[in-house]
Amino acid sequence: xxxxxxxxxxxxxxxxxxxxxxxxxxxxxxxxxxxxxxxxxxxxxxxxxxxxxxxxxxxxxxxxxxxxxxxxxxxxxxxxxxxxxxxxxxxxxxxxxxxxxxxxxxxxxxxxxxxxxxxxxxxxxxxxxxxxxxxxxxxxxxxxxxxxxxxxxxxxxxxxxxxxxxxxxxxxxxxxxxxxxxxxxxxxxxxxxx
Numbered sequence: 349x350x351x352x353x354x355x356x357x358x359x360x361x362x363x364x365x366x367x368x369x370x371x372x373x374x375x376x377x378x379x380x381x382x383x384x385x386x387x388x389x390x391x392x393x394x395x396x397x398x399x400x401x402x403x404x405x406x407x408x409x410x411x412x413x414x415x416x417x418x419x420x421x422x423x424x425x426x427x428x429x430x431x432x433x434x435x436x437x438x439x440x441x442x443x444x445x446x447x448x449x450x451x452x453x454x455x456x457x458x459x460x461x462x463x464x465x466x467x468x469x470x471x472x473x474x475x476x477x478x479x480x481x482x483x484x485x486x487x488x489x490x491x492x493x494x495x496x497x498x499x500x501x502x503x504x505x506x507x508x509x510x511x512x513x514x515x516x517x518x519x520x521x522x523x524x525x526x527x528x529x530x531x532x533x534x535x536x537x538x539x540x541x542x
Contacts, residue, residue: 357427358404376451392511433490434491437481437483474531475538478537513537
């Protein structure tokens with residue numbers, strides 16, 4: 349099977365995940381504003397956006413990134429696994445937005461009148477949106493056999509998560525106290541707790 353089919357699968361799934369996010373942003377009446385985010389975190393998020401959405405286009409539709417192609421041919425199984433990871437990422441992003449509803453906010457700090465969501469995907473994972481982005485990064489690594497267009501997005505999302513999750517959890521502990529501590533004990537950060 350030609351690797352090119354997985355390039356097109358990546359492109360279609362990228363469009364789907366962007367549409368899912370935009371639909372839920374519109375439903376919540378909120379959107380991401382980099383002005384409200386600390387500078388280093390905002391820069392990492394911009395770099396992640398470039399790595400997740402822009403650099404792959406240079407790989408797919410140009411020759412600029414050929415120097416970084418994997419030095420081996422990827423078995424078709426990697427492409428199928430990448431497709432499954434991406435589809436799961438889309439589902440998880442949709443579910444986490446749907447479970448939050450209008451409570452979703454791009455800001456780290458909880459808003460007044462907000463309550464702790466512990467149902468749906470939040471019943472097992474505290475940060476399912478970040479989990480969806482990690483799955484997206486894994487999928488991209490498997491679907492695009494290029495060191496720049498593939499795993500760079502995964503590395504950058506881990507950097508974003510390393511900054512955001514501790515800050516989010518401090519804010520949630522401040523807002524919800526022991527209720528959030530108990531929630532932390534029974535859930536995993538980005539993977540379900542076994």
